[in-house]
Amino acid sequence: MATDNYVHHLASAGPGKPLLFLFHGTGGDERQLLQLGAELAPGAGLVSPRGDVNEQGAARFFRRTGEGVYDMEDLARATVRMRDFVAAHVQRERPSSVLGLGYSNGANILASVAFSAPRLFHAAVLMHPLIPFAPVWADGAVTTRFLVTAGRRDPICPEPLTTRLLSYLEEAGAKAQIEWHTGGHELRPNETAAAGRFLASFLES
Secondary structure, three states: OHHHOOOEEEEOOOOOOOEEEEEOOOOOOOOOOHHHHHHHOOOOEEEEEOOOEEEOOEEEOOOEEEOOEEOHHHHHHHHHHHHHHHHHHHHHHOOOOEEEEEEOHHHHHHHHHHHHOOOOOOEEEEEOOOOOOOOOOOOOOOOOEEEEEEEOOOOOOOHHHHHHHHHHHHHOOOOEEEEEEOOOOOOOHHHHHHHHHHHHOOOOO
16 A cells, blocks of 8 residues: 555544654654654644665665766656655545655655645645756646745755745745755754744644
């Protein structure tokens, strides 16, 4: 079944409650973002998959051939696999809202799933994403709301590419906002606080 497409952590909150999907960064696992998810979305169910690609011992959600150079064929494979995984859990849990939060590589797979299914998530938090390609959106209105968080000196996700991603989202008609900090690829308190504020309106059930 698609609910088992990935090794994952599931903490169900039951039908009619928000459901938050968590997507770890390179080298993380299904436990990496659990504490953050619980803090940002109290009372929500949590689903956290582990990436199925092994890059020299580090788990990822899709392959790459270099830093910032994606294997687009494998990204397409991973996007379909993850989209089916998310949809299957949504069907089983019957939540009031479907939320996503991803960091780094996890933000990238979350973004790619949202491009392919722009009405699957009510809200998506993309923390330090790197999207070095122009998205191809599935047909229909984009109803997912986005928060992008980023570091202005991030060596992995340069500021111009983050700004370009925001333009891609806005051009597609998505409601999107951004939270910057002055550092690099690390998560900082102001962006996690922004994520909490952003998700709060989707947690009412």
